[in-house]
Amino acid sequence: MSVPVFDGHNDTLLNLYMNHEASAEHFFQEVKGGHIDYSRAQKAGLRAGFFAVFPPPYASLSVPNPEDYLTKEGYDVPLPEKVDSEACKRVTDHMIDLLYRVEASSKQKVQVVTNFKSLRETFEHNQLAAVLHFEGAEAIDPDLSNLEDYYQKGLRSLGLVWSRPNAFAQGVPYRYPSTGDIGPGLTKAGKALVKKCNELGIMLDTSHLNEKGYWDVVSVSDDPIVATHSNAYALCPISRNLTDEQLNAIRASKGVVGVTYSVNMLRSDGKMNRDTPLQEIVRHIRYIADLIGVEHVALGSDFDGTTLPNELKDVTGVPKVVDVLREEGFTDEEVHKIASQNWLRVLKETWK
Numbered sequence: 377m378s379v380p381v382f383d384g385h386n387d388t389l390l391n392l393y394m395n396h397e398a399s400a401e402h403f404f405q406e407v408k409g410g411h412i413d414y415s416r417a418q419k420a421g422l423r424a425g426f427f428a429v430f431p432p433p434y435a436s437l438s439v440p441n442p443e444d445y446l447t448k449e450g451y452d453v454p455l456p457e458k459v460d461s462e463a464c465k466r467v468t469d470h471m472i473d474l475l476y477r478v479e480a481s482s483k484q485k486v487q488v489v490t491n492f493k494s495l496r497e498t499f500e501h502n503q504l505a506a507v508l509h510f511e512g513a514e515a516i517d518p519d520l521s522n523l524e525d526y527y528q529k530g531l532r533s534l535g536l537v538w539s540r541p542n543a544f545a546q547g548v549p550y551r552y553p554s555t556g557d558i559g560p561g562l563t564k565a566g567k568a569l570v571k572k573c574n575e576l577g578i579m580l581d582t583s584h585l586n587e588k589g590y591w592d593v594v595s596v597s598d599d600p601i602v603a604t605h606s607n608a609y610a611l612c613p614i615s616r617n618l619t620d621e622q623l624n625a626i627r628a629s630k631g632v633v634g635v636t637y638s639v640n641m642l643r644s645d646g647k648m649n650r651d652t653p654l655q656e657i658v659r660h661i662r663y664i665a666d667l668i669g670v671e672h673v674a675l676g677s678d679f680d681g682t683t684l685p686n687e688l689k690d691v692t693g694v695p696k697v698v699d700v701l702r703e704e705g706f707t708d709e710e711v712h713k714i715a716s717q718n719w720l721r722v723l724k725e726t727w728k
């Protein structure tokens with residue numbers, strides 16, 4: 377039987393919304409394409425995941441293709457512009473509705489979880505626990521007046537930014553080689569948002585945040601520091617990855633980093649090359665575990681949102697990653713921590 381998995385980041389709602397007419401039923405059909413549907417998730421042992429709501433506009437948003445922005449040493453994708461918050465609110469509401477329609481058409485197989493008890497029960501009963509996550513805080517009013525409404529609708533995890541600026545913070549553009557030290561830190565509204573999320577029990581996600589913003593979160597937040605889908609800068613020097621100092625702050629706060637399967641964030645050459653062995657994923661997990669402890673590293677695929685290694689293909693490839701973890705010497709207990717227990721611990725700590 378496959379090892380139960382709690383995954384740190386997927387864009388499956390975006391895939392359903394964009395490519396399948398926001399059909400909740402589509403999630404339960406066996407289909408080709410995409411990385412996650414219900415039957416493949418079951419096969420892979422996926423028991424819980426952060427389901428991202430990604431705000432628009434999609435038409436003008438070019439998924440960064442480094443090939444278009446080559447430099448002498450690598451690439452430098454320009455920072456996308458701020459987006460209209462009213463449009464973001466409309467799409468956010470549609471995508472929240474989509475997640476609840478997935479739950480409603482699941483015959484009890486999918487549960488949107490909003491407290492630790494229901495998360496643990498759903499996870500243990502071989503169902504799929506979905507955590508509602510926003511990838512970018514664009515839908516939240518700068519005076520935070522609608523944050524509690526979103527909390528009531530189930531929001532339990534918030535990425536302050538995607539790779540662009542908003543009223544709260546600035547994300548990093550995709551640049552290789554480069555640290556994430558690009559642009560200013562959190563705004564006053566951003567710091568207030570961090571405080572308010574601490575108060576409500578909304579997990580804060582620092583993936584896509586620039587370095588100054590990251591250190592602002594570390595100094596303002598009382599909760600474990602989390603990056604849902606980021607890798608080790610020491611192994612792949614792209615702006616989206618975390619330096620050793622940033623990883624040390626995750627350990628100090630008892631937080632966690634979900635290692636992503638994005639090929640350009642795994643490979644030391646930063647290239648968008650699918651011919652990337654699964655050992656590259658485990659190389660990042662090993663590095664982070666050795667640096668800050670196996671309690672602080674987890675999985676954060678970015679399924680349905682990125683370019684994966686050929687060998688992985690989709691969620692059904694996750695058991696192969698688990699096999700490589702074992703081959704590389706991780707014990708059974710360590711494998712379970714990486715595959716699910718570390719995420720469970722951090723949410724238990726963070727959700728009030």
Ligand SMILES: [Zn+2]
Pocket residue numbers: 511584605678681
């Ligand atoms: Zn992302």
